[in-house]
Amino acid sequence: MTERPVLVYDGDCGFCTRSVRLAVRLPVRMRVQPWQEADLAQLGTTEERARHEVLWIDRSGHVSGGAAAVAELLKAARAPWSVLGRIASAPLVRNLADFTYRWVADNRHRLPGTTPACQLPPDQRPRSTG
Template sequence: MRTRPVLVYDGDCRFCTSSVAFLQRLLRADCTTTPWQYADLTSLGTTEQRATYEALWITPTGTVYGGAQAVAELLLRAGKGWAFLGALLTLPPVRRLAHGVYRLIADNRDRLPGGTAACALPPDRRGRP
């Protein structure tokens, strides 16, 4: 059984990889990070379809949070002032806005700094799993 949460991200996307590395240095959250391409997604309780759609936060008990809520859980785990921001992201009005911002970034990550063609989601996958 896992004792630490796992952050799963797209290891083929330079934007995602750079973002996770930056957050690891900044937040120092007690978690394991792994690209979905190298993760045993079945044992983590998720699918490739979901992992290609959004970053995932998987608790030691197997609860899976995706997208903006995965970021909220990461911030909560980081503690200090970050936990306040994470808690804010879980509130209903902010949660909806955070989801929209996350989707905007995720759907256009190939156009963001560090993004490459490998980062692009197929057009039929943008905005939904």
């Protein structure tokens, strides 16, 4: 359990970092942390999962990943963002959101704001030193 929700992202990825800069502007109280600096075991997740997708850990400790994490983040914010989060969680929209999230994650090295780390295969990206 955490004091407030935690958004965990890839701090070595420029596209991910730029996306998180937009997320912190949302009207929601949360802690934002790159997975490379997070105690993932304490947060109830693994490095493998954090390398694969953005994570949202709610106050109860439930971990959502990928498009579901984005939807949970939006639902935690005030309207109109919370409405978008509920829409993104709806069964038919969720499938489209999952597909879109996976496409973006798999192609982030081609998107604006990337870093050299984004272009490496996941198993070759820099690891946390701490």
